Amino acid sequence: QVQVVESGGGLVQPGGSLRLSCAASGILFGLYDMGWYRQAPGKERELVARLGRGGSSDYADSVKGRFTISRDNAKRTVSLQMNSLKPEDTAVYYCNAALPGASYWGQGTQVTVSA
Numbered sequence: 001q002v003q004v005v006e007s008g009g010g011l012v013q014p015g016g017s018l019r020l021s022c023a024a025s026g027i028l029f030g031l032y033d034m035g036w037y038r039q040a041p042g043k044e045r046e047l048v049a050r051l052g053r054g055g056s057s058d059y060a061d062s063v064k065g066r067f068t069i070s071r072d073n074a075k076r077t078v079s080l081q082m083n084s085l086k087p088e089d090t091a092v093y094y095c096n097a098a099l100p101g102a103s104y105w106g107q108g109t110q111v112t113v114s115a
Contacts, residue, residue, distance in 0.1 A: 002026035002104050006095045009109030012085055016113070020080040022095030022106060033098050034071055034078040038091035038111075045094065049080060053099075062088070085113045 008020040020036065035050035049059045049069040057069055066085075071078040078095065092108040 002097075004095050004097055004104050004106040006093065006106040006109040009093060009111045011112045011114065013115055014085060014087060014113055016085050017081070017083045018085065018111060020082065020093055020095075020109060020111070022078045022080075024076050024078075024095075024097050024104070027097055027102075027104065029076040029097070030073045031099055032102075034069075035096045035098065036069060036078075036080045037094045037096055038089075039094070039108075040088075040091040043091075048093070051078065082111070085111075087113045089113050 003025045006020060006022045012018050031053055033050060033052045036048040037045050038048050039045040047060055048063055049067055051057045051069045051071050066083050068081045090113050091111060093111050094108045095106040097104045
């Protein structure tokens with residue numbers, strides 16, 4: 001059974017930092033591209049950052065220079081370090097594990113940036 005579980009969300013003030021973590025089980029983790037997506041109220045889900053199995057990464061323009069994605073294949077985890085957070089980063093953040101023909105999502109973790 002595949003499980004993708006996020007953790008680390010919460011409430012933070014503007015300019016603060018949070019680190020999200022995602023643990024995946026039931027898959028050959030090293031074969032998957034891992035990504036973080038987010039969905040704000042009334043908006044579509046969007047890609048935040050993605051880290052391919054080969055190590056290539058890409059980021060949404062809105063988070064470049066502030067967020068960093070990393071993965072630990074031995075621990076089957078992917079993390080998202082978020083710095084200089086802004087109110088517009090408020091959303092539910094989802095972890096995704098994907099390869100052609102398969103895509104698995106976590107349940108999401110809420111990130112709220114507010115004074």
